[in-house]
Amino acid sequence: MSVNRLQISELAAQLRIDSIRCTTEAGSGHPTSSMSAADLMAVLMSNYLRYDWHDPHEANNDRLIFSKGHASPLLYSMYRAAGMISDEELLSLRKFRSRLEGHPKPHRHDGAIDDQHGLPWIDVATGSLGQGLPIAVGMGIVGKHIDKLPFHIWVLMGDGEMAEGSVWEAFDKSSFYGLSNVTAIVDVNRLGQQGPTDLGWNVEAYTKRVKAFGWHAIEIDGHDSKAIDAAYQEALDENEKPTCILAKTVKGSGFYLVADKEGWHGKTLSGDQAADAIKELGGERGLAVSVQKPKCSAPSAQRMPTVLKLPVYEVGTEEATRKAFGDALAALGAANPDVMVLDGEVSNSTYTDLFKQTFPERFFEMFIAEQQLVGAALGMSVLGKISFAATFAAFLTRAFDQIRMAAVSGASLRLCGSHVGVSIGEDGPSQMGLEDIAMMRTIHDSTVLYPCDANQTSQLVKEMAKAPGISYLRTSRGKMPVIYRSDEEFRIGGSKVVRRSSNDQVAIIAAGITLHESLRSFSQLQSYGIRARVIDLYSIKPIDIETLHEAAQDTGGNLVVVEDHWADGGIGDAVLDAFTDMTTGMPSVTKLAVRSMPGSGTPQQQLSAAGIDAEHITQAVRLCMRAKHRADISWSVKLL
């Protein structure tokens, strides 16, 4: 591709000017971080990017991720230059209800991008640094190893974010998977938010690192359009390794007042300063750039989804829900060729290895790199794959920021965390998922599922595959009795009343391992003449408000919640929340949960020590019944 130098420099000037104009109009934003990368993006969109703006969901489109999301003014200026947004809309940057938010965001609803209120050309929200490249790894795998399409993934990164570990997880995995379809463009402008970056303009140091991680590296002057052009061509010509272009740039390049000056991060020019800058840059322009259409290539012959045959477990046998998760994944994989599975080097614990054994070409090992694990799953998901990512629930906390940002993207993400709660036993608290429900509940619009039985697990995994948004399955280490028939259905947002009578005095609400402890307690309570309802609250979010309200009403507001999770943020909190915004007063809720730091011990010792086994449930129910009785008595006394 030959460089049209005039057009490039004109376009670059326009991108700088527009970045200045919209941020000055907004009174906030990051013009200088946009200006440093203007030449890089001008060459990219003029000569290399292959993109059908009118069909952003076209599978052959290149992908452009602004990992340095704060350079959004530059991205929006590109949209204007591509004729996709008007100048008026450009100037709506950061205004209430504008699509052009402070940081790029696609606006999805129910998994689909809202093309009117959102920006259909953005695949993933950015703004938390170091997340673009891990996502590109997922996209790169789809392009290179799954759909085998010639599209390229371009990631614009800041030099500051090279300090994020997540970036190095991605450098590692990209080379491991030979993702020559990924190009990282690092805008080395030397200045972070509060001053110089760690490595400043030591581009050589970055090059060494990137090369050591198995990448092809090219150092260029990021304002030399000929050099930029050559670098992009070199990146496209490289067929084995991913390419990292380390572009030495000047922050605020194009306007003397801000160029390479500290103190200008996230700061806008005043009206007068903007006018000066626009003058220095040669005045406003309205260039329209025509971007090349994608190389048309049909996705490799796709097998169509077939009927899903879920595994069947006999009632009365025993199985671990983590094993059932693996079985269900393998079944899903057989039914649908779009199902992909990723794991964080614990596939023999999460049981994703059951999928791997059958569909090795759709299983991707992310090794011990949970941020990359979630990032890659997200990258696959936004390209239309049904990706499941699994590791120990405890270690999913490592990717909380990535999960949070996936929710900002409105994307679908399917996660499984195994080895939850104290009931894992001897390994101790470092391996116990005790915060995962709290983490996943607080994620916007999330689905949090916690099965107690193998058949239930199958059904829930099937539901997850269809669910938009962030869904999470919590699986247990130990075998548990199969209590549900394989033809029972479990919908997201539902629950199962496992024991009930017409005059229950108390309702025990549980999920996972504690459901089984509750069933044991049920029998113990029977021997004391206490009639307990037992509710399996397998869908923690959304929650089955109706069944909970009914239980409160039927039992005179006598609820006991028991969970293998810390007391804060778990099932107890979810149950309490179901009774907010009520006018008639709330039930009495007793929360049994983990409250002291566990050590090692057998699962049963752990459950007992945490006070969440059958014996403790029984004790708690009896105590609260007695207290209730006393309260009722004192209440009658008051009435007298």
Next chain:
Amino acid sequence: MSVNRLQISELAAQLRIDSIRCTTEAGSGHPTSSMSAADLMAVLMSNYLRYDWHDPHEANNDRLIFSKGHASPLLYSMYRAAGMISDEELLSLRKFRSRLEGHPKPHRHDGAIDDQHGLPWIDVATGSLGQGLPIAVGMGIVGKHIDKLPFHIWVLMGDGEMAEGSVWEAFDKSSFYGLSNVTAIVDVNRLGQQGPTDLGWNVEAYTKRVKAFGWHAIEIDGHDSKAIDAAYQEALDENEKPTCILAKTVKGSGFYLVADKEGWHGKTLSGDQAADAIKELGGERGLAVSVQKPKCSAPSAQRMPTVLKLPVYEVGTEEATRKAFGDALAALGAANPDVMVLDGEVSNSTYTDLFKQTFPERFFEMFIAEQQLVGAALGMSVLGKISFAATFAAFLTRAFDQIRMAAVSGASLRLCGSHVGVSIGEDGPSQMGLEDIAMMRTIHDSTVLYPCDANQTSQLVKEMAKAPGISYLRTSRGKMPVIYRSDEEFRIGGSKVVRRSSNDQVAIIAAGITLHESLRSFSQLQSYGIRARVIDLYSIKPIDIETLHEAAQDTGGNLVVVEDHWADGGIGDAVLDAFTDMTTGMPSVTKLAVRSMPGSGTPQQQLSAAGIDAEHITQAVRLCMRAKHRADISWSVKLL
């Protein structure tokens, strides 16, 4: 140091044997991961480690971190060889209430290690991989730049954890701070949990990476005691760079059946296999190793703490709580030379730069690397420093696993997250802390504070400096009115009733920005003749149960909670939790919180769109009063 080859090989055999014995006895654990590093640890403890076992808190002691925490059997075998635990105790591994848990854990109570129930020779809990080196960075800074003591920090790492980004954040920062007192020993045994690691025995690849990150690197055969010895000496002789020893080892080394075999991760030998192994290794022994005492060196002359003079803000003026946090840090720094501050490259946003300007020698920039930020703060804390780490609340989610593990350590950790909630305005959701309360509440034994005023912030920062455990301060971006006098006290676990009458009809519970919105609503409600109590719940955890119960009683159980956070896991859930385990039922609670994904907009537009501004509070209170009224009427009708 000359190598006593006989002793070393004898000791290494004993460490292997003991690792096998205790895991076989336990029936679980990781013998093969211990065996690969036995020679490395035998040489270390015989010839290099300087440690006073009887005074583990001695400032001159070397520090040994088993970042590969699953090799705990090896660590405990070293304790036995050092004569610190009996053989009987060794064999209690993984048993209920044993100090020797599946993964190393110090057992602290109120910040101090419980020497009886805990292991005083462990500084930090491990078991979540990739966390040891970031913690060593904090320790290295203390040794090299603060106390200027000659102790050395040895970190035993697995090759699998080299895939974790946190490790590369630490490699980067160690070289940046010239931490020649840190040595990473990487046990490259080629095998992870489910199969070969990413790089296998490609030791050269690791070496390239580590060197590119500015480290001195040494490749050795990890079973050649002479080579190991020379490498340690070389590490100690290196005065500028940290040293990484890349030791090629054999997993399960020492016993033919398991050596370099897949499928043996986290698997124990049967009794017969163990007997064979012990025979192959030359039989049980009871060597006692005398470890060198630390080089005695007095810490550099320390200034003693002086009286703390907190900044004073006039009631009626305006200030941002993030600014008050910075002011308070500077005041703390002046009073106490042990106060250290770290930031994630946003010090001009969190205002830690106010500390940095006054005490640059005690401020440590961690750049955009939040896992490292928290790791370093923890490393400093366990060496007795009062370290505060700050970044945007949204980005602290990046370090959730590190925070969780700090709680497992029982360590003290002081965190500040700024820019919370939708009220940050135009930057959009990627920058908004909307999950931080949920994250920090679910951390075991944590303290979660959320001030609404500058003087309150000062007092709470003062309290944090004294508090054991994990404490978290949530600060806001915008200026807010100063409503409290500087001599008011705010204790952890308290609250302030800001408005009250003798016959309040409703209590509005808020903190931070929503407290001010609640005060505006209070006036609006007055005009409707509604008497509202307003409670500033600045201590979200622990929570002031008494004041909440009183409010419920006084208002007939009419509570409205309003918060700038997602509805799940936030202040509303904390308030509801305060009414569990009661016999009399709960109050009616209305939760106002963020429920839809925000975009850009002014702070006031955001508060309004989220339904948490004064107008929405007023509306909610009126609605719930009317509903309550209706409910009361229908209740009376029923009674008739």
